[in-house]
Amino acid sequence: MSLPELMSQIQELPKLDKLKLMQFLATELVKEEDANFFVAGQEYPVWSPYNCSEAANVLMDLLATKQQEQNG
Structure with a gap:
């Protein structure tokens, strides 16, 4: 089966x-990668x-500034 045929069936x-x-x-792509990509017991x-x-404070300040600009 060609890729265009497969893609057509996938769309359905x-x-x-x-x-x-x-x-x-x-999952298949991960299997093709290095088998030691994730090592048991290793911290990530x-x-x-x-x-x-x-970061939340920066966002709140930005929202407050924007609201003040809109209220004029």
Whole structure:
């Protein structure tokens, strides 16, 4: 089956099946990468919005300034 034929059939799939296909393809791509990409027991930092009050304050100040500009 050619890629254009496959793409045409994919377009006809329901949304849930397309999402499952995306998950399948992403998993397949990871399998093709280095097998040691994620190492058991290794820590990987992940950013979180918790305890980021400084960023929230900047956004609140920006919103307040914008609201004052609109109110004239």
